[in-house]
Amino acid sequence: MSKGLLIAGNPSSLFSALCTEAAKRTEKYAAACIPRGGEAASLDAPAKQITLDWNPGSPISTRAIIISAANKLKSIDNVILACVPPVYRRTVEGLSQAELDRFTDNNIKGWFFLVRELAVVFTARGSGALSFVLSEVQGGSRDEAPDLLGPSAAAAFRSFAQGVLNSSLNESCSIMGFSSCEPGEESAFAAYVFKVLEEGRRNSGKWHKHGKFGIFGR
Secondary structure: OOOOEEEEEOOOHHHHHHHHHHHHHOOOEEEEEOOEOOEOOOOOOOOOEEEEOOOOOOHHHHHHHHHHHHHHHOOOOEEEEEEOOOOOEOOHHHOOHHHHHHHHHHHHHHHHHHHHHHHHHHHHHOOOEEEEEEEOOOOOOOOOOOEOOHHHHHHHHHHHHHHHHOOHHHHOOEEEEEEEOOOOOHHHHHHHHHHHHHHOHHHOOOEEEEEOOEEEEO
8 A cells, every 4th residue: 555545534334444554555645534523533643644624614724635645655655535424304494594504515515626636636646546435324213303404415426436446547547446335344345445556556446345245346
């Protein structure tokens, strides 16, 4: 695994699993976590982790973490984006405008800002690796209020990832998509992501699915 690794995503067991796996394979790496409920997320971090503060809804903050990661790691060569949208179980009338704005900034706009900055870096250099990692685990019961926002954010992430996979950026760097719908398999999923990444560019341009019916690319 290249030394210049940045992991960005929602605070979740998947994000933690990816960081744990990174710590096994690199001397150091950078991590940027989406704030939880408007406040910085607090997660246990491996000793090898360089933690970066990130406000996803701010293009300035997004540019700053790219610059900071590049300075501290000497370069950014691999970036893993891990999407596990937070669950918002509300009635429609109970959803506030502030919550909606914050959710959209953090879980939809933030990915666009980050990939735009990375595209500039990777295109100028002519190399790089970008991975979209999506958890599609379904949770909750019929007795609970529906999750109004999480599925929309996950669908937006997948659509955006597919668009980037199909874009001209794929000609200058390696781009992959990963998805899993298996609850409790975050560690195995994270290990699979790194295994495919280490196999190199031949896996670029594909979605790779991890699940109980086998591991395959599509």
